[in-house]
Amino acid sequence: xxxxxxxxxxxxxxxGTTRKCGDQGSTSPCKKTHEDHQARKLSPLESRAMAxxxxxxxxxMARFKREEVKIQAWxxxxxxxxxxEMKKMEAEDDGSSFHALLATGKxx
Numbered sequence: 001x002x003x004x005x006x007x008x009x010x011x012x013x014x015x016g017t018t019r020k021c022g023d024q025g026s027t028s029p030c031k032k033t034h035e036d037h038q039a040r041k042l043s044p045l046e047s048r049a050m051a052x053x054x055x056x057x058x059x060x061m062a063r064f065k066r067e068e069v070k071i072q073a074w075x076x077x078x079x080x081x082x083x084x085e086m087k088k089m090e091a092e093d094d095g096s097s098f099h100a101l102l103a104t105g106k107x108x
Contacts, residue, residue: 042050
């Protein structure tokens with residue numbers, strides 16, 4: 001993966017792959033992964049690039065969450081508006097049926 005300024009970013013394992021806990025053939029795969037990560041020290045430029053990348057990702061995620069909240073509010077508003085319209089139409093329908101019964105002089 002390319003980071004800021006075209007720097008190559010290396011995955012956790014240091015070789016472009018990560019090792020998962022529970023792999024066969026190792027007595028302590030979780031400890032091995034942790035040791036690999038500690039052995040690979042990042043240069044100041046790499047750490048700065050990774051921090052910038054993380055900050056950009058957090059900024060975009062916050063923006064997307066704000067947009068999602070706006071969309072959800074709009075959807076809820078549309079649902080409430082449609083429900084109110086349906087209730088209004090039902091009330092008008094019930095009222096017109098009642099008035100029609102009164103006009104014909106019939107009662108239930």
